[in-house]
Amino acid sequence: MKTPNFSILNFKESIFATMTKMAQKNAAINLSQGFPDFDGPPWLMDLVTEAMKSGHNQYAPTHGIVELRKTLAQTYKKIYGLEFDPMDEITITNGATEAIFCTIMALVNPADEVIVLEPFYDSYVATLNLARAKIIPVTLYRKEFRWRIEELTQAFSDKTKLIILNNPHNPTGKVFTREELETIIHLAEQYDAYILSDEVYEFLTFDGVAHLPIATLMKAIERTVTISSAGKTFGVTGWKIGWILACGAISHHIRMIHQFNTFSVCTPMQWGVNQALQRLDEYLPTFRRLYQEKRDFFCQGLIEASYLPIIPKGTYFTVAPIGQLTQLHDVGHCMELIERKKVAAIPPSVFYLKSQEGQEYIRFCFAKKAETLEKALQNLKSRL
Ligand SMILES: Cc1ncc(COP(=O)(O)O)c(C=O)c1O
Numbered sequence: 001m002k003t004p005n006f007s008i009l010n011f012k013e014s015i016f017a018t019m020t021k022m023a024q025k026n027a028a029i030n031l032s033q034g035f036p037d038f039d040g041p042p043w044l045m046d047l048v049t050e051a052m053k054s055g056h057n058q059y060a061p062t063h064g065i066v067e068l069r070k071t072l073a074q075t076y077k078k079i080y081g082l083e084f085d086p087m088d089e090i091t092i093t094n095g096a097t098e099a100i101f102c103t104i105m106a107l108v109n110p111a112d113e114v115i116v117l118e119p120f121y122d123s124y125v126a127t128l129n130l131a132r133a134k135i136i137p138v139t140l141y142r143k144e145f146r147w148r149i150e151e152l153t154q155a156f157s158d159k160t161k162l163i164i165l166n167n168p169h170n171p172t173g174k175v176f177t178r179e180e181l182e183t184i185i186h187l188a189e190q191y192d193a194y195i196l197s198d199e200v201y202e203f204l205t206f207d208g209v210a211h212l213p214i215a216t217l218m219k220a221i222e223r224t225v226t227i228s229s230a231g232k233t234f235g236v237t238g239w240k241i242g243w244i245l246a247c248g249a250i251s252h253h254i255r256m257i258h259q260f261n262t263f264s265v266c267t268p269m270q271w272g273v274n275q276a277l278q279r280l281d282e283y284l285p286t287f288r289r290l291y292q293e294k295r296d297f298f299c300q301g302l303i304e305a306s307y308l309p310i311i312p313k314g315t316y317f318t319v320a321p322i323g324q325l326t327q328l329h330d331v332g333h334c335m336e337l338i339e340r341k342k343v344a345a346i347p348p349s350v351f352y353l354k355s356q357e358g359q360e361y362i363r364f365c366f367a368k369k370a371e372t373l374e375k376a377l378q379n380l381k382s383r384l
Pocket residue numbers: 034094095096097098121166170198200228229230231237240241242
């Protein structure tokens with residue numbers, strides 16, 4: 001048989017699939033993969049059922065149903081003052097993952113340089129490899145997860161096509177400051193690079209910290225592709241409704257890929273999300289409170305279990321250094337946790353290309369029912 005696309009020859013099963021399988025095999029509590037083990041609000045399910053019963057069951061327009069695009073335009077205007085034309089500048093995708101894929105495929109040519117901040121969400125690097133981009137990693141160093149400015153500046157060159165930002169940041173829970181975002185914009189402008197800003201956790205910020213979309217700052221909107229998704233905000237990661245906000249010219253390029261990739265996205269889910277976004281004002285305070293309580297409960301428990309978690313300002317992840325607990329690296333410690341304490345976490349070294357820092361901590365997801373978190377903490381505190 002002839003070889004497949006050589007870009008995929010080094011692809012391995014994703015760490016999330018591996019850890020989930022290991023968790024199942026060892027009957028461990030799964031705090032590895034980033035999704036809730038409880039349902040989104042019941043009214044949300046009713047909205048989709050209603051949409052199906054009303055006959056919204058055939059292909060949606062390739063750019064997404066107009067109603068949802070209009071609601072998104074109103075939502076981003078109201079919350080952040082961002083203006084996007086629903087006809088030309090908003091595209092509905094099969095989750096943020098498809099949005100990331102289409103953006104990279106639309107903008108990046110083989111050998112173009114793309115700056116990726118590490119630790120990174122794993123689909124960025126996989127897709128960049130498919131696009132045959134030259135990946136330039138820039139490390140966010142513990143414990144504040146900040147870049148060294150010389151390293152960031154040196155990463156940029158005339159060959160830089162794109163920089164990928166994830167804010168709020170998975171896995172670290174970092175929320176980038178205005179100053180950090182402005183640094184990225186200055187460099188992107190200087191080297192005429194695009195910015196892909198993955199903001200799927202935009203509504204999951206804590207302690208009164210406000211999310212600041214990079215597109216709202218300076219003239220970034222001209223070169224930024226903002227990506228988000230309903231999955232995290234409404235606790236329905238399986239619905240896979242994402243969106244891309246970008247100026248008309250960039251959106252056009254991305255739509256050229258999207259039309260031949262998924263073509264269009266699940267119709268009744270789009271109707272459901274359209275209605276749900278209109279209830280955001282009443283929904284968000286309870287949603288944020290719920291997750292902040294989970295964060296506080298879980299991080300306190302981790303401290304009692306002798307971890308020293310870095311308290312996240314956003315996302316539903318917390319990372320905890322392991323040096324005081326074990327001689328093992330992240331992978332070894334995660335394996336030991338699964339086998340001995342029956343708790344699955346994620347070893348972050350797989351989210352780095354350059355630095356070894358990922359070996360020194362692990363990531364837990366706290367988007368879990370109270371009883372799941374309690375049981376996991378009990379196990380972590382035990383002397384097994
Ligand atoms: C940073 C980040 N981006 C994108 C995604 C994928 O989002 P979606 O499920 O909407 O494809 C995730 C999911 O965990 C994520 O953490």
